[in-house]
Amino acid sequence: MRILYFTQLFYPALFGGGEYIFYQWAADLAKKGHDIHVITQKLAGTKSYEIHRGIHIYRVGSTLNLVGTLPIGIVPNLTFLVESFFKGIQISKKNKINVIHSNTYVPVISAQLCSSLLQIPHVTTVHDVYSTSQKDFWKTWSDQAGVSKSTGFLGPIMEKLVTKMPVTIFHTVSEKSKQDLESLGASKIIVIPNGINLDDYQTSVTTKKNQAIFVGRLVFYKNLDVIINAFAKIADKIPDVKLVIVGNGPQRNHLEKLSESLGLKNNVLFTGRIHDAEKIKLISESTVLLNPSLVEGFGIVILEGFACSKPVVVSDSKPLSDLVNDSIDGYVIPATDANSWADKIMELFSDDIKCAKMGLEGKKKVTAKYSISKLGDDILSLYSQVIK
Numbered sequence: 001m002r003i004l005y006f007t008q009l010f011y012p013a014l015f016g017g018g019e020y021i022f023y024q025w026a027a028d029l030a031k032k033g034h035d036i037h038v039i040t041q042k043l044a045g046t047k048s049y050e051i052h053r054g055i056h057i058y059r060v061g062s063t064l065n066l067v068g069t070l071p072i073g074i075v076p077n078l079t080f081l082v083e084s085f086f087k088g089i090q091i092s093k094k095n096k097i098n099v100i101h102s103n104t105y106v107p108v109i110s111a112q113l114c115s116s117l118l119q120i121p122h123v124t125t126v127h128d129v130y131s132t133s134q135k136d137f138w139k140t141w142s143d144q145a146g147v148s149k150s151t152g153f154l155g156p157i158m159e160k161l162v163t164k165m166p167v168t169i170f171h172t173v174s175e176k177s178k179q180d181l182e183s184l185g186a187s188k189i190i191v192i193p194n195g196i197n198l199d200d201y202q203t204s205v206t207t208k209k210n211q212a213i214f215v216g217r218l219v220f221y222k223n224l225d226v227i228i229n230a231f232a233k234i235a236d237k238i239p240d241v242k243l244v245i246v247g248n249g250p251q252r253n254h255l256e257k258l259s260e261s262l263g264l265k266n267n268v269l270f271t272g273r274i275h276d277a278e279k280i281k282l283i284s285e286s287t288v289l290l291n292p293s294l295v296e297g298f299g300i301v302i303l304e305g306f307a308c309s310k311p312v313v314v315s316d317s318k319p320l321s322d323l324v325n326d327s328i329d330g331y332v333i334p335a336t337d338a339n340s341w342a343d344k345i346m347e348l349f350s351d352d353i354k355c356a357k358m359g360l361e362g363k364k365k366v367t368a369k370y371s372i373s374k375l376g377d378d379i380l381s382l383y384s385q386v387i388k
Contacts, residue, residue: 006107010040028376030054088114121386128297129180144250174319195375201307213286218249230341306362329362
């Protein structure tokens with residue numbers, strides 16, 4: 001099969017779940033012998049065209065620094081939209097593309113233009129719908145340090161625009177996101193969850209006592225304040241406790257100041273962005289992985305915790321609470337209850353046997369249900385359906 005992906009973020013800018021899953025699909029399907037082409041945004045220090053793991057990668061539009069977030073501002077988005085459309089036409093004609101698959105937001109527009117002009121089926125993936133998940137989400141987003149105020153206005157417009165596109169079918173990653181899409185008027189929606197490449201998580205490192213880890217963008221809805229406040233309570237009883245926070249974002253300065261104000265300067269480590277191998281090593285050596293997010297489309301990092309045989313503690317926000325079986329492979333905690341977070345984390349720190357048992361259950365789950373190879377086959381089956 002000949003497949004063309006449109007996604008603004010792609011290899012090597014793999015800092016979020018959206019770009020990560022598109023990369024994993026592309027690599028898996030290329031490995032299985034399919035002809036895979038990807039149009040993505042230009043990145044500083046990368047080539048305009050390269051073949052990586054059998055994937056043909058074309059980079060267009062304004063050049064971005066590799067910062068792990070979507071481009072801010074009208075000009076870089078507009079140049080990507082225009083240039084990706086023309087590149088998509090060229091690639092589709094030359095390679096006789098069977099199906100187009102786009103990643104939200106701007107890529108959906110250029111992909112749909114190509115699809116309509118060339119009469120090629122178009123699948124688009126919407127990972128989450130923020131406007132329906134939390135009141136005033138986009139205003140709060142635009143109020144963060146270093147974030148353009150225009151996103152507070154453009155964000156909800158783009159979400160509604162995407163759901164009105166006449167695509168062949170919408171793909172999303174959870175029942176929660178499907179319900180959110182339906183609330184905006186979208187139809188023809190299929191749910192195929194995210195997955196990970198389990199081969200990447202074959203590590204053997206020694207667990208560090210009393211260490212927990214968070215992995216993700218440092219943005220307001222990740223709700224990290226509650227974890228840091230919980231660790232202030234934990235540190236009173238376990239002075240050498242360690243919280244590793246992997247990632248970067250507009251909330252970092254606030255979170256660092258909060259940690260210092262609570263006397264946690266030596267207990268909370270901010271790593272910034274790191275390579276996958278280092279991230280997997282840090283997860284593997286931690287006792288537990290934490291995700292207190294208020295809003296998520298899926299939560300790939302939960303699968304990463306399970307793949308490293310770690311219990312995972314999450315907030316009671318769907319779909320996170322659907323991924324974790326409370327008291328079986330982790331805990332589901334009220335999102336803003338710092339006392340409950342502290343209690344459950346300390347419980348895991350004090351019980352190695354329980355941690356090992358929960359980690360084993362998580363490993364079984366991710367192996368059985370969330371292997372990228374299995375889910376790649378599901379995506380391929382979807383492509384076959386839309387082509388027919």
